[in-house]
Amino acid sequence: MSAQKAAGPVDSREADPADYETDVLVIGYGCAGAAAALEARALGAEVILLERAGGGGGSSAHSGGEIYLGGGTPIQQACGFTDTAGDMEAYLLAALGPNADAEKIRLYCEGSLEHYEWLSSRGVPFKPSLWDSPSWVPPTDDGLMWLGENAMPFAALAKPAPRGHRVTSEGYGGKVLMKVLAEAVDEADIPVHTDTYAGQFILDGGTVAGVVATRFGKTVTYRARRGVILATGGFADNAEMVALHAPRLTGLGVTSDGGDDGHGIRMAQALGAGTARMSSAQVGITLIPGLVVRGMLVNAVGQRFINEDQYPGLLGQAALFKQDLAVWVILDEKAYEEVPEQERWGVVPHFAAETVEELEQEVGMPEGSLTGSVREYNRHAAAGEDPYFFKNKRWLRPLEPPFAAIDVRRGMTAPESGSAGGGGASVFTLGGLQTGPDGEVLDVSGVPVPGLYAAGRATAGIYGQGYISGTSLGEGTFFGRRAGAAAAAVPGR
Ligand SMILES: Cc1cc2nc3c(=O)[nH]c(=O)nc-3n(C[C@H](O)[C@H](O)[C@H](O)COP(=O)(O)OP(=O)(O)OC[C@H]3O[C@@H](n4cnc5c(N)ncnc54)[C@H](O)[C@@H]3O)c2cc1C
Structure with a gap:
């Protein structure tokens, strides 16, 4: 018997009147949700950010703050490296494969310089110096690191360049990344509703039109005129989902903020959304x-x-x-x-x-x-x-x-993330909802679910089987922005 929370939708005719209405509703205030909210707001949409915790951050704030960027960023250039979007694409296609999402990887690599500028102009700091040895998180504040680009077989497939851009910070950089994004969210006057858990979608004639959430035991109803963006993270903390979809991860340590319960993924599955690569994972071997x-x-x-x-x-x-x-x-x-x-x-x-x-x-x-x-x-x-x-x-x-x-x-004890790696590894899931290049959630036939977008680890993102550090924060923010822009462009209902 399943102990999972009910995830099925509520028909709009049966839902309570809306407590809040907005153009774009973003669920989850990690890096993907913050990027989605900022982009939708920048395009003139009214946005509300929902977050179940007492504040934003999610796993993003716990992370090392490595962001995979390339194509000749100012940091790469300052460290004496030339790079192209084509070499970045060839590396990611091979290292994230087999069967990585070629279209999304192309967009991500072609857009990487612009995305660097977007992050940097919001105040995300990167120091122009290279850490030149394999490491999970370098002990210095160097801003650039190799992430396997110079190792075989990849070095023979694409001209190597270091692309791990580390947010400057004392220790792990995720907290600085999220602090900067949160400041931008505040400046953009985006309301953030914390302690609010999105539980069920509201469906209006087949279109996702809002959510029913709970806050301190009370039901709160949200309507979204243009779109709902799921940015709720992965499912590594949900033992039942792990057993169902990624059984080899059972019993291993989890690399997360403890809240990767997969409920957002299940809410979309209940509408017929497709999932992909559900057994893929980052394996932080100890x-x-x-x-x-x-x-x-x-x-x-x-x-x-x-x-x-x-x-x-x-x-x-x-x-x-x-x-x-x-x-x-x-x-x-x-x-x-x-x-x-x-x-x-x-x-x-x-x-x-x-x-x-x-x-x-x-x-x-x-x-x-x-x-x-x-x-x-x-x-x-x-x-x-x-x-x-x-x-x-x-x-x-x-x-x-x-x-x-x-x-x-x-096992071993990683600084900041505490004891990691029951049985030899600490993992997070890479699989999730199937999405198009603009974050549109696709049903099992590949058709967009009207009104629903997703980004970050709630989706299968750019991955096949492989994982390279920095791509989760990188693609989460990049495709979060695209999802925000796409939802903002929908004519209001
Ligand atoms: C120790 C550690 C180190 C890492 N290092 C790196 C790194 O250097 N580079 C890298 O790229 N990745 C790294 N990662 C992985 C990366 O942090 C995550 O994969 C990424 O942050 C996921 O971003 P997200 O926005 O999808 O999810 P999250 O940042 O987890 O945000 C999801 C948010 O949604 C909220 N939420 C969930 N469900 C609901 C709901 N139903 N209603 C309302 N709110 C909800 C959660 O509370 C959370 O705040 C690391 C992770 C950890 C834990």
């Missing part, structure tokens, strides 16, 4: 990118399965979906010591030994398995080569005794 890139990532039988310099979320996906997260980081003392303590987030080796044979035995791998892998790795690394997975030679050197192993499933 390893330190700076450590693994200097060593080896191996499975339960001591074999490498990926080049360790790829964006760590792709290491996570490969480890979860192909190795069941039974993976170890193998490194030597030099590799460990090369990574400054503040970047190690408290991670220490779980096993250490003078020889690889002893380490293999301690970890419980088959005799000769890890020994063979290290021998092969070292033989080729001595020549600056990795003929198995083509790790960049910057990170290649033979590993020397003493050796150590880190059991990834033991």
Whole structure:
């Protein structure tokens, strides 16, 4: 028996008279909702923002604040990089695939410079300096970072350029991003109704015309003359939805503000909206990118399965979906010591030994398995080569005794987001509502549901299977803006 809240619509003839009326109603005040509200307001629409929490922010405010932008932004140029929308597009198509949304990726890349300007002119700060080592969130306030663009196989598909634009902040940058967007929302005089949970759509002859919400136990009814935009985030916190749609994520840690309950997605599903990529996820594997890139990532039988310099979320996906997260980081003392303590987030080796044979035995791998892998790795690394997975030679050197192993499933504690990664990873969902390029929610036949738009992690966005950091805040705000503009352009009813 399902314990899910009722999500079906209410017919407008049966709904209470409206407590509030507006042109565009935006549900959810994270980055996607803020961007949608700002754009709709800028085009002259009356807007109300609904938020279930006591204030705006959502997961966006908890995030690292990396935003995926490129095509030759001022920050890239200041750091000495040239870039094109075409190279950005080729990278994202490959790294977010297979079956990433090609049309949306093209729009996102072609619009990236303008989107940078939009963010920057609202006051989102980016510092023109490069952090040049794999990391989840760099310990400095450098404003630009690589997100796997210079790793194979991608480096051969598109000219690499770093595109991770980090909002300048002490620690994680999401709070600064949302503070700036919230200031813009205030300046635009957009009413924000907090502590208000949207529960059901109001349908007027097949068109979404508002929502029935609850505030402190009381029903509040909203009518929208032009459109309703869902920006309610993903469903990683809803165990039942995860079990139904993304069972492999069950039991793992969740990367969210705790409120990704998927109810917005279910409200739209109840109208016949299609969903896509529901099992795709960002897999924040609990390893330190700076450590693994200097060593080896191996499975339960001591074999490498990926080049360790790829964006760590792709290491996570490969480890979860192909190795069941039974993976170890193998490194030597030099590799460990090369990574400054503040970047190690408290991670220490779980096993250490003078020889690889002893380490293999301690970890419980088959005799000769890890020994063979290290021998092969070292033989080729001595020549600056990795003929198995083509790790960049910057990170290649033979590993020397003493050796150590880190059991990834033991987890780690990420600063600001607390303990992360039950069982070896912390995840958020990438799947969600099927939308067109202007955020129009599509039904199972691909036809827009009249009056309904969506953006951010409530949608399947630009993704196929893969994920690259910065794309969630990036595409959430980019397509949030498009949804806001599209809803504002609808003739009022
Ligand atoms: C620790 C951490 C680090 C991260 N780092 C990055 C990063 O560096 N770069 C990146 O791109 N992504 C990052 N992410 C992921 C990213 O933050 C999210 O995927 C993104 O913020 C989602 O934006 P959103 O606007 O769709 O949802 P949210 O920001 O979650 O906003 C949704 C809002 O809707 C509200 N809401 C939900 N349901 C209802 C309802 N029924 N009625 C009313 N309100 C409702 C919620 O309370 C919430 O405020 C990170 C996430 C975390 C937690």
